[in-house]
Amino acid sequence: MFQIAVCDDNIDELSNMVQLINLYRTSKNFSCEYAVFPNGLDLVSALEKGKQFDLYCLDIIMPGFTGIDVAKEIRMFNKTAPILFFTSSSEFALESYCVKAINYILKPISKEKLFFTFDQLLEQIKLEKDEDAVIVKSNEGIQKIVISNLAFAEVIGRNVLYHLRSGKVIECTEAFSAVCDNLMKYGCFIKPHRSFLVNMQYVDIIKNHEIILQTLSSIPIAQGKAKEMKQQYLSYQMEGGT
Structure with a gap:
């Protein structure tokens, strides 16, 4: 849901x-549920209690704790969830990109504006879900890693x-054996060494x-495994x- x-x-x-x-x-x-919050602090409190949402619709201009402030807190819990801003002024457009908002809509919100934006958003989400990806809990929060982006x-x-x-590195504390079992299912990974798993899409030599990867990284091959890797x-x- x-x-x-x-x-x-x-x-x-x-x-x-x-x-x-x-x-x-x-x-x-469209099958969905929604929760309403009259201020940003209530929403952040829900996140701190473990609640997660697939889409955040935020007013930007709120007293004390603005929509931008709320979005920054959301990004502490979830790096990828779509954030959609509603505002009476376009002056916050630049700030909205700083928290990786997908879009912002000028008020008043009409049926045509919301329907058009939701149609685009849900189509994009569908396309992203069709891509092979893994969800990891990193030191920065929950993140989605698309397999084709993982070297x-x-x-x-x-x-x-x-x-x-x-070139970005996402660090997690988890069992490498479980990581290997999960990634090997995709068919494009090899394990040249007990400490490394390589995406063959990026192999150069x-x-x-x-x-040697196309990213110029050098991955060691354990003794006796070169023939198997080739x-x-x-x-x-x-x-x-x-």
Whole structure:
């Protein structure tokens, strides 16, 4: 069930949003639930108690604790959930991008504006869900890692490091054996060393003692495993891997 949080200090605006969401889910046969919050502190309190939402609809201009402030708190708990801002002024557009908001809509919120925005948003979410991905609990919060963006993973002590093609590293505390079992299901990973898992989409050269990736990272190959790695990579390429 798709979960939506709606936060606005204006009761009339909050009521209007609820009516529009109800109208949307009825006319689009969209299965969802929503929770309303008259201020940002109540929403943050719900998050601190473990509540999570698939979409956050926030008014920007609220006294004391603004929508931007709320969005920053949301990002402490969830790095990827869509945040949609509603505002009476476009001056906050730049700030909305700083918290990775997907969009902002100028008030008053009409049926046409909300329906158009929700249609675009849900189509994007559907496309993202169609991509192979894993959800991890990192030191920064819950994050989604698209498999095609993951170059390799390694374990150092009790920490697993996910190395993305962008160069970003996501660090998690979890069992590497479980990580390997999860990622190996996707068919594009090889394990050249007990501490490394490599996405074959990023392999450039396989030598006798190391794998050089397109990202220029060097991954060690355990003694005696070079032949096996070359065979697995060849099979992957012949099966249509890219």
